[in-house]
Amino acid sequence: MKRLIEFLKNEPRADGYRINEQTTTSYELFFVHEKLETVRSTDTVDTTVTVYSDHDGCRGDSSFAVYRSMSEDGIKERISSAVDRANLVFNEMYELPEAGEMNEKLETNIDEYDPKELGRKIADAVFSADADEGCTVNALEVFIYRDVKRVVNSRGVDKTETVWRAMVEAIPTFTDGSGSVELYENIRFTVFDEEKIKSEISEKMREVRDRARAERPDVPMEIDLVLRPFEIGNLMFEISDSLDYASVYAKANLWSEGERVQPEGDGDRISVTVKPAVRGSDRSSFFDEAGTTLQGVRIIENGAVKSYHGSDRFGQYLGVTRPSGVMDCIEVAAGTMTKERLAGERYIECASLSGLQVEIFSDYIGGEIRLAYLHENGVVRPVTGITFSARLSEVLKDARLSAEIVTERSYEGPSFMLLENVSLL
Numbered sequence: 001m002k003r004l005i006e007f008l009k010n011e012p013r014a015d016g017y018r019i020n021e022q023t024t025t026s027y028e029l030f031f032v033h034e035k036l037e038t039v040r041s042t043d044t045v046d047t048t049v050t051v052y053s054d055h056d057g058c059r060g061d062s063s064f065a066v067y068r069s070m071s072e073d074g075i076k077e078r079i080s081s082a083v084d085r086a087n088l089v090f091n092e093m094y095e096l097p098e099a100g101e102m103n104e105k106l107e108t109n110i111d112e113y114d115p116k117e118l119g120r121k122i123a124d125a126v127f128s129a130d131a132d133e134g135c136t137v138n139a140l141e142v143f144i145y146r147d148v149k150r151v152v153n154s155r156g157v158d159k160t161e162t163v164w165r166a167m168v169e170a171i172p173t174f175t176d177g178s179g180s181v182e183l184y185e186n187i188r189f190t191v192f193d194e195e196k197i198k199s200e201i202s203e204k205m206r207e208v209r210d211r212a213r214a215e216r217p218d219v220p221m222e223i224d225l226v227l228r229p230f231e232i233g234n235l236m237f238e239i240s241d242s243l244d245y246a247s248v249y250a251k252a253n254l255w256s257e258g259e260r261v262q263p264e265g266d267g268d269r270i271s272v273t274v275k276p277a278v279r280g281s282d283r284s285s286f287f288d289e290a291g292t293t294l295q296g297v298r299i300i301e302n303g304a305v306k307s308y309h310g311s312d313r314f315g316q317y318l319g320v321t322r323p324s325g326v327m328d329c330i331e332v333a334a335g336t337m338t339k340e341r342l343a344g345e346r347y348i349e350c351a352s353l354s355g356l357q358v359e360i361f362s363d364y365i366g367g368e369i370r371l372a373y374l375h376e377n378g379v380v381r382p383v384t385g386i387t388f389s390a391r392l393s394e395v396l397k398d399a400r401l402s403a404e405i406v407t408e409r410s411y412e413g414p415s416f417m418l419l420e421n422v423s424l425l
Helices: 002-009 072-086 115-127 194-213 229-241 245-249 312-317 392-397
Strands: 016-032 035-055 058-066 100-105 135-153 157-176 179-182 185-189 221-227 272-275 297-301 329-332 347-353 357-359 364-376 379-383 386-391 405-408 411-414 417-424
Touching: 002 016, 002 035, 002 072, 016 115, 035 072, 058 072, 115 135, 115 157, 115 194, 135 194, 157 194, 179 194, 185 194, 194 347, 194 364, 194 379, 221 229, 229 272, 229 329, 229 357, 229 405, 229 411, 229 417, 245 312, 364 392, 386 392, 392 417
Parallel strands: 100 157, 221 347, 329 411
Antiparallel strands: 016 035, 016 135, 035 058, 135 157, 157 179, 157 185, 221 417, 272 297, 272 329, 347 364, 357 364, 364 379, 364 386, 386 417, 405 411
């Protein structure tokens, strides 16, 4: 790092620089059924240099990767070439983040364990999850990571954060006389909780069994639909992306400050905050790629746009005094709906989608349903092979959010969201 900074300072044509470095060590376990087949450890360093050149009243930039195998002359040549490329880029002028030092560690308990011990504990939690006859975990991969992220720039920024995280990839499988059905489960966390892993795998075991037994219902039909946390998070991230400084600067935003994202109706008023961190999420951070210290911002309050958010550069373009930085976590305020109020109602609960489709400008929300539960006349049955679609503005107007708050990866908010009068096809 010191030599790299020296080379950059000695390039007279460069008007600034930024260095992003991430060092990652990992411990990885690969199981087939419950038999450990492979253990692997890795140690990698990824370094990216961005060079800035001011010309013609504009600021250009160009980036390149640095490898440990490069010679000093090779790095100097890369820097010179990057300046040449930056001179071909004509961005509106902006300043790099200024003077700030930091050395933080994300909240975790993973570092309290030896990686070998923790890897076995995670595997044991997966394999000991409750399961009906015929349900197994056909394959399991466990990854334990330690990331050290560092950002250094030419204006005095030098920030480092350490992130311990783990990832579980499992293939729950149900087998009976008619064949096998598999589902894919991915769990990510920075705080190890054995019971939570067991619970999530047990739920997937039930779902893969139900997927094998699911039937296609009589469609088309109009019905209320319940989304779970993962899909709620995806929906809110889609909305928040449209309120990014860059979208506003490019005049690509559908809503402006003060305008309603959620039309007036009978639903719970939606409030959304983008945040630096959600407990347990591996997308939590203290600063972004540019080195901007992150600060949470309420972007939607009671259904209306309260503020924008995004990178330091585009915040400057909009005249924001203190840009929020780029954040990957989101919080949605609780609503008023309870599971007890749902009891006895007719609705369909989505358990697995091929992917939630949200088109802000087309006013559309929909998706292919791989597994859902149809609640009707006091009976719950698994269904599959259907799609849903609706006008986004219509379902948001009367949407109901649960009063119960949960965390799901980088989302913190209601455990379910009820959308009324959705079309099933």
